[in-house]
Amino acid sequence: MNAINDYLAMGGYALYIWPTYIVFAVLLLGTFFHSRHFAKSTEARLMALKKVPTNRPRDSDAKNKGPINET
Amino acid sequence: MVHYFANPTRFLRLADILSPWFAALTIGSISIGLYFGLFASPPDYQQGETVRIMYIHVPAAWMALFCYSSMAAFSAMSLIWKHPLADLAARATAPVGAVFTFLALFTGSLWGQPMWGTWWVWDARLTSMLVLFFLYIGYMALNNAFDDPERGAKSAAILALVGFVNVPIIKFSVDWWNTLHQPASVLKMGGPSINSAMLLPLLLMAFGFTVYYFWVLMLRIKGEINVHRIRNLQIRQIQSASSLSVPSSQQEPN
Numbered sequence: 001m002n003a004i005n006d007y008l009a010m011g012g013y014a015l016y017i018w019p020t021y022i023v024f025a026v027l028l029l030g031t032f033f034h035s036r037h038f039a040k041s042t043e044a045r046l047m048a049l050k051k052v053p054t055n056r057p058r059d060s061d062a063k064n065k066g067p068i069n070e071t
Numbered sequence: 072m073v074h075y076f077a078n079p080t081r082f083l084r085l086a087d088i089l090s091p092w093f094a095a096l097t098i099g100s101i102s103i104g105l106y107f108g109l110f111a112s113p114p115d116y117q118q119g120e121t122v123r124i125m126y127i128h129v130p131a132a133w134m135a136l137f138c139y140s141s142m143a144a145f146s147a148m149s150l151i152w153k154h155p156l157a158d159l160a161a162r163a164t165a166p167v168g169a170v171f172t173f174l175a176l177f178t179g180s181l182w183g184q185p186m187w188g189t190w191w192v193w194d195a196r197l198t199s200m201l202v203l204f205f206l207y208i209g210y211m212a213l214n215n216a217f218d219d220p221e222r223g224a225k226s227a228a229i230l231a232l233v234g235f236v237n238v239p240i241i242k243f244s245v246d247w248w249n250t251l252h253q254p255a256s257v258l259k260m261g262g263p264s265i266n267s268a269m270l271l272p273l274l275l276m277a278f279g280f281t282v283y284y285f286w287v288l289m290l291r292i293k294g295e296i297n298v299h300r301i302r303n304l305q306i307r308q309i310q311s312a313s314s315l316s317v318p319s320s321q322q323e324p325n
Binding site for chain 2: 010011012013016017019020021023024027028031032035036038039042043045046049050052
């Protein structure tokens with residue numbers, strides 16, 4: 001038990017060393033999860049948008065009708 | 072090679088292949104680095120145990136400069152050759168670089184209090200690092216400040232290039248000015264001047280931070296490509312909706 005306490009005390013510098021490692025872990029993990037969420041949520045939105053039955057002009061329509069509204 | 076992977080679809084395929092490798096290398100090298108940094112390395116004869124802060128602080132500061140240099144290079148590529156991915160890569164790099172800069176400043180402060188007796192001092196190295204942090208923030212703000220994303224990207228790219236002048240200033244600030252911050256002890260003429268027991272965790276963490284950046288970069292570029300595609304799809308849907316609604320009413324009577 002004493003060995004663990006001695007180790008955690010870090011020669012009296014525990015208050016400076018442990019926050020360093022905690023902030024490091026929080027920032028790197030946070031950035032990673034934020035980035036993964038960014039990639040996944042945008043992917044889901046893109047897929048949802050693609051699924052929407054759009055009235056996108058089909059290529060054949062565009063070819064047959066030519067420029068619309070020109071008379 | 073760069074041209075080949077500048078195609079988003081090809082890039083996404085490459086990213087899917089590389090990401091697991093980056094993930095494994097990041098977790099592996101940071102875990103071993105933490106073991107050596109926190110357990111299997113001795114305290115410094117002057118700094119005592121606080122030398123362990125260096126295993127985070129120094130790689131974070133290196134990455135702050137590395138990410139900024141990458142961001143400036145991507146910005147130059149996007150301005151000069153108009154690579155479709157270069158701009159997205161610069162955008163994806165900025166938040167990661169800002170995080171590393173903040174980490175370097177924060178951990179430096181935690182080291183400065185017990186070793187220098189102060190959390191902060193306005194000396195050349197610390198001030199130029201703070202300027203770097205604001206450059207990252209400014210880059211991100213400028214990128215999103217325009218309704219037209221292309222104008223935002225162009226302005227931000229110019230800011231990134233102009234701000235690059237700060238990178239050599241940071242690197243050589245400890246040589247050019249009389250500062251409280253110690254000069255380089257790893258990347259210097261004549262080789263590193265630190266003991267291998269301390270160099271090992273330092274290099275492991277530095278390698279881990281670098282592959283972490285690549286790993287997160289893949290995810291963020293993926294997200295940026297998605298955002299780009301969503302925007303294009305929405306524009307096309309609006310255009311087709313407005314162009315189709317008129318003729319359909321015109322043609323119905325026929």
